[in-house]
Amino acid sequence: MATAAVPTSVLQLRPASRFGDRAFEWLTFAMSLGVVVLVILVGWQLARGSHLAITKFGFHFLATSTWDPVAEQYGALPFIYGTVVSSLLALIIAVPLSIATAIYLTELAPLWIRQPLASGIEMLAAIPSVILGLWGIFVMIPWLRAHAFPALKAALGWTPFFTGPIYGVSMLAGGIIIAIMILPIITSVAREIMRSVPNLQREAAYALGATKWEVTRIAVLSYAKNGLFGAAILGLGRALGETMAVTMVIGNTPQIKASLFAPGYTLASVIANEFTEATTDMYLQALFEIGLVLFGITILANLLAQLLLKTMTRKMTTRVAQ
């Protein structure tokens, strides 16, 4: 009796459950739309908060280097430069490390050690930014100044990137701190991607007599290339907006110098530094515009990355088709 009742009740419920489905669809649609609306609202708010500065400085805001709150002259170029360079440095340092770690964790490490190691790396992401910054000031900077930077200068001093006086606080220090902060996210995404590579791929490579390195290179890395690129972009997105720890080690000097030993400044840092004590309208507006620029750069970086990813995939598929 009871077993017979089940199908009929399901049948009876059909119209109701269809309504449920539709409601669920609408709800999820509204939520995903909400995220997009939020992004647009943020952009609109930033533009509204900075319209005076935009009309007053125009394009000069992006192209000049003077940041003078006394004379109310604002130019964002050194901040843009600092944000881009420190983030790229961070990627250069973090991406190879992360991918190597992910390879070890998915391909080489003994099984029992994989999970503890992976958890340990994810733990790095749990360290608050300001704590890393303090560690940066009191541990990393003195070590960089006393040991790492002089060695770099001795080895690579002939390039323009490692010249000039060594203060410790510098663009390079900022890049290193950001690298530490984005390592966990890139590593864990890269690890997931490599884990999703079908074992068939590996087995096929092994069957051809490939060594471990060849299996990793041919079967895993080339298969996971797009995903790994995506992981790096995720890291870049975070790197562009990193604020507190970077502010504490980058030296906060708005200048454009080729040497990575020279102090720099980032968009996020200048907002964090000056927002609370900005008393005049134009000053506040200029800081809002800095926010708008940072917002724009982040979106631009993501768009570029997606474009690159698309061309990469197209190339790959055409190659496969041939």
Added chain:
Amino acid sequence: MKLTALTLVLTALVSGSASAQMTINGAGATFPYPIYSKWFDEYAKVDSSVRFNYQSIGSGGGQKQIIAQTVDFGASDGPMTDENLKSAPGKLLHIPTVAGAVVMTYNLPGNPAVKLDGETIAGIYLGTIKKWNDAKIAALNSGVSLPDQEIVVVHRSDGSGTTFIFTDYLSKVSADWKSKVGTNTSVNWPTGLGGKGNEGVSGQVKQTPGAIGYVELIYAKQNKMPVAEVKNSDGVFVGPTVESVTAAMATAQIPDDFRFSITNPAGKDSYPIAGATWLLVYEQQNDAAKGAKLVEFLKWSMAKGEEMAKQLDYAPLPQELRERVLKRINEIKF
């Protein structure tokens, strides 16, 4: 049993809300936050019917909030500009509370006692004096062996009242500074590294041989950092202390709207790089009950609060100034 307990809790809640405390909200400067929170704690013992809620969001925020009337009082480390005062919906009063000094700290082999004057400090921060054994520094420090070392200049990177006082002083003693850089909570620094907060600057100075930086007196004192004596306008070298800051306020010219600067004042005992901090209140209070309580508190702060300043290394206002401020407090209408 359970019911009685519930009733008790409910009664407690109801009676609690019946004798509801009045909350007076304030926001602004971070520099005086420790003394203000001490005052509010102590004042709760004097008048338990009122509670103060103070958010140290920075002077810029304090001025914005009081103009927007989202708080009952604002607080700022620098006096408001005429332009900002005009944008307020009513007449805003500046109530000076305490003062602090900005000290020059440095990192030299053996950390000898160093003497500086305004012109030299301006030269260092303009980047024209580049080495510790520069003739200008040596002339002030006979008998001190100064190394042939680059001066690493460190300044605050975050906008702050400390920077305002420091640059205000330099603008007064150096025409070059005034025309090239000027006075503000952040400026376009001609040279040097930026450290975030007192701890950022002191961290940088402590670790970098040959560095010089400026921090708040309280911070330097509590961290036992070497500080320079600075030549005042009477030609005397004075070290930064609570007393020498109060002395500076006693001799400074203070106008009736209390928007004053006490950098580089007259008087042989005055330390020249110092500044006050202010509470910002409307002369005409909107809420009579709150206004009355606020005025009571302000009076108490002048009478009793000032005495607590020294314990926390803030300089209290001199007696004569306190009386002038009290007179102004009495003019607040509610």
